[in-house]
Amino acid sequence: MNLKGEFESLFLSSILQLLCDELKTGVLQVTNGKKKSRVFFKKGTIVYATSSQKEAHLGYILKSNGILSDEQLQKCMASAREKKQAFGKILVDNGYISLGAFKKYNHKQVEEILYTMLLWKKGKFEYIDTELNLQAMVLTRLNTIKLILEASRRADEM
Numbered sequence: 001m002n003l004k005g006e007f008e009s010l011f012l013s014s015i016l017q018l019l020c021d022e023l024k025t026g027v028l029q030v031t032n033g034k035k036k037s038r039v040f041f042k043k044g045t046i047v048y049a050t051s052s053q054k055e056a057h058l059g060y061i062l063k064s065n066g067i068l069s070d071e072q073l074q075k076c077m078a079s080a081r082e083k084k085q086a087f088g089k090i091l092v093d094n095g096y097i098s099l100g101a102f103k104k105y106n107h108k109q110v111e112e113i114l115y116t117m118l119l120w121k122k123g124k125f126e127y128i129d130t131e132l133n134l135q136a137m138v139l140t141r142l143n144t145i146k147l148i149l150e151a152s153r154r155a156d157e158m
Helices: 011-021 058-064 070-083 087-093 099-118 144-157
Strands: 003-008 026-032 035-042 045-051 122-129
Touching (some): 011 035, 011 122, 011 144, 035 099, 058 070, 058 099, 070 087, 087 099
Antiparallel strands (some): 003 122, 026 035, 026 122, 035 045
């Protein structure tokens, strides 16, 4: 199943629910102007997400929470590019963060990407069924209904 179109308001939460209910494996790409997020599904479960927004990058989150200094962040990013390794692997291997803490912040990152995306008033989306190569990635497992309810709560508070 492939889906493509435009959304307004809370319709995006319906798309997420549909993909989860149908136990889909693939990638949902959502755009709002220059902002872009990708949500990865495996058998109906959200397992990963990425965003073009700087505030959603793991390094930014770790720096904002006082886990990394700016110097450490730059060093790890340069090392990840040079060695062609995942940023998270560099962080753990160099002892900047434990694997458990990395998983916690990775989960938080994915949640924040989705909360932000669910607050977008309108945009475009495209879902493509595809097998995912997730071997080198640290995955999270999100409860879609819980996520949508939290996003709704945040929207109400705004």
